[in-house]
Amino acid sequence: MTSPVGHPATRNPAAVRPLRTDPPLPAVPPVRDAQGPRWRDHPELGEITARLAAAPPLVEAGEVRRLRETLASVARGEGLVLQAGDCAESLEECGPVQADHRVSVLGQLGDHLQRSSGRPVVRVGRLAGQFAKPRSQPTERVEGRDLPVFRGHMVNSEVPTAEARRPDPRRMLRAYEASGAVFEALRGHRGERVAGPWASHEALVLDYESPLVRADPLTGEPLLTSTHLPWVGERTRQPGSRHVALLASVANPVACKIGPSATPDEVLMLCQQLDPERLPGRLTLIVRMGRARISEALPPVVAAVRRAGHPVVWLCDPMHGNTVKAAGGLKTRYLPDIIAEAAAFRAALDRQGQHAGGVHLEVAAGGVTECVGGPVTSQERLTERYTTLCDPRLNPEQARRFLNTWA
Numbered sequence: 001m002t003s004p005v006g007h008p009a010t011r012n013p014a015a016v017r018p019l020r021t022d023p024p025l026p027a028v029p030p031v032r033d034a035q036g037p038r039w040r041d042h043p044e045l046g047e048i049t050a051r052l053a054a055a056p057p058l059v060e061a062g063e064v065r066r067l068r069e070t071l072a073s074v075a076r077g078e079g080l081v082l083q084a085g086d087c088a089e090s091l092e093e094c095g096p097v098q099a100d101h102r103v104s105v106l107g108q109l110g111d112h113l114q115r116s117s118g119r120p121v122v123r124v125g126r127l128a129g130q131f132a133k134p135r136s137q138p139t140e141r142v143e144g145r146d147l148p149v150f151r152g153h154m155v156n157s158e159v160p161t162a163e164a165r166r167p168d169p170r171r172m173l174r175a176y177e178a179s180g181a182v183f184e185a186l187r188g189h190r191g192e193r194v195a196g197p198w199a200s201h202e203a204l205v206l207d208y209e210s211p212l213v214r215a216d217p218l219t220g221e222p223l224l225t226s227t228h229l230p231w232v233g234e235r236t237r238q239p240g241s242r243h244v245a246l247l248a249s250v251a252n253p254v255a256c257k258i259g260p261s262a263t264p265d266e267v268l269m270l271c272q273q274l275d276p277e278r279l280p281g282r283l284t285l286i287v288r289m290g291r292a293r294i295s296e297a298l299p300p301v302v303a304a305v306r307r308a309g310h311p312v313v314w315l316c317d318p319m320h321g322n323t324v325k326a327a328g329g330l331k332t333r334y335l336p337d338i339i340a341e342a343a344a345f346r347a348a349l350d351r352q353g354q355h356a357g358g359v360h361l362e363v364a365a366g367g368v369t370e371c372v373g374g375p376v377t378s379q380e381r382l383t384e385r386y387t388t389l390c391d392p393r394l395n396p397e398q399a400r401r402f403l404n405t406w407a
């Protein structure tokens with residue numbers, strides 16, 4: 001944040017931790033945006049980003065402030081977060097009926113966690129903007145041909161032809177429009193509960209996100225108006241990355257994925273960049289270390305963050321560190337791994353007296369067969385309804401079984 005003056009949390013002295021004087025951040029070399037779409041020479045890029053810069057904001061400053069205050073209550077141990085939705089949203093599934101259905105499923109899963117845990121649950125969708133994907137490899141082999149990988153509907157199409165995989169910046173405008181339609185559905189659900197649903201996505205495509213930074217009309221602070229809660233992903237969270245710099249510069253609550261290779265020093269540097277004033281609700285750390293690594297890798301990270309006094313919300317993403325290839329080559333995840341990682345997460349936080357603030361899941365709104373467990377009894381059944389655009393999602397029944405274990 002450039003200037004916190006006037007932010008509600010800073011006006012309430014009780015909400016502010018004593019400021020500590022951090023040593024100045026070491027100069028970090030800029031990091032190349034290896035995940036950025038290769039569309040810089042597209043003749044319409046300038047016009048498209050100008051249109052985004054002139055487009056109405058998708059979220060309002062008041063909403064963003066309310067979410068930040070709500071997350072502050074979770075940071076104080078007063079509730080849980082359920083952040084859930086598709087790995088990659090589809091531009092084809094943003095019509096009013098489909099969007100409403102996706103938001104409803106988020107609400108139902110939130111109700112389920114609320115019942116099983118006995119705590120208030122903040123519902124945050126991976127939706128209304130989750131259209132861009134970081135990938136491990138730039139290309140993939142399809143029927144003997146190397147093609148650019150699918151990078152989310154904001155960038156290209158999943159159809160396996162060279163033409164469809166070419167990055168097209170005009171897709172950013174379609175993603176903006178579709179996000180607006182999903183926000184409509186989200187707002188339609190607001191009245192139902194005191195804690196209405198919120199939107200989040202990975203702020204990956206900077207050509208899309210940067211033009212949507214606007215001044216908060218009340219405080220003048222920069223606000224990322226593409227979503228309530230943007231996060232920076234595991235592949236772009238280097239301390240010198242432009243993604244971290246973007247989130248550091250806006251007043252939204254922000255989140256950052258933390259994978260198994262993150263060292264305590266690295267995480268501290270991220271905390272210092274993203275939460276220099278140690279404000280509850282400002283920073284959420286989403287731990288995605290994998291079942292095999294979490295018990296060893298998480299405790300020193302939690303200890304360092306606790307000692308440094310950053311009042312973060314700790315979320316567990318038990319999906320991304322547990323992806324495996326099934327026999328036929330499909331990516332999948334096993335429900336017992338997901339449950340085991342979440343149990344290890346809670347144990348690690350409990351041991352240090354820290355609040356396990358909730359869970360981050362990839363869940364489909366329908367009965368897909370992408371992860372193994374519960375009703376999907378074996379790997380052989382994965383092909384029945386495997387429709388994800390990117391990573392394997394739980395279906396709602398599998399998600400409910402998982403959430404029962406959080407109680």
Ligand SMILES: O=C[C@H](O)[C@H](O)COP(=O)(O)O
Pocket residue numbers: 087133134135136137320390391
């Ligand atoms: O959703 C997250 C990433 O995009 C995904 O895990 C990367 O998958 P990949 O290893 O198939 O590129």
Ligand SMILES: C=C(OP(=O)(O)O)C(=O)O
Pocket residue numbers: 087134232233234235257288320391
């Ligand atoms: C890309 C994702 O995760 P991560 O950055 O943790 O790999 C994701 O959440 O889909």
Ligand SMILES: [Mn+2]
Pocket residue numbers: 087088320362390391
């Ligand atoms: Mn994913």
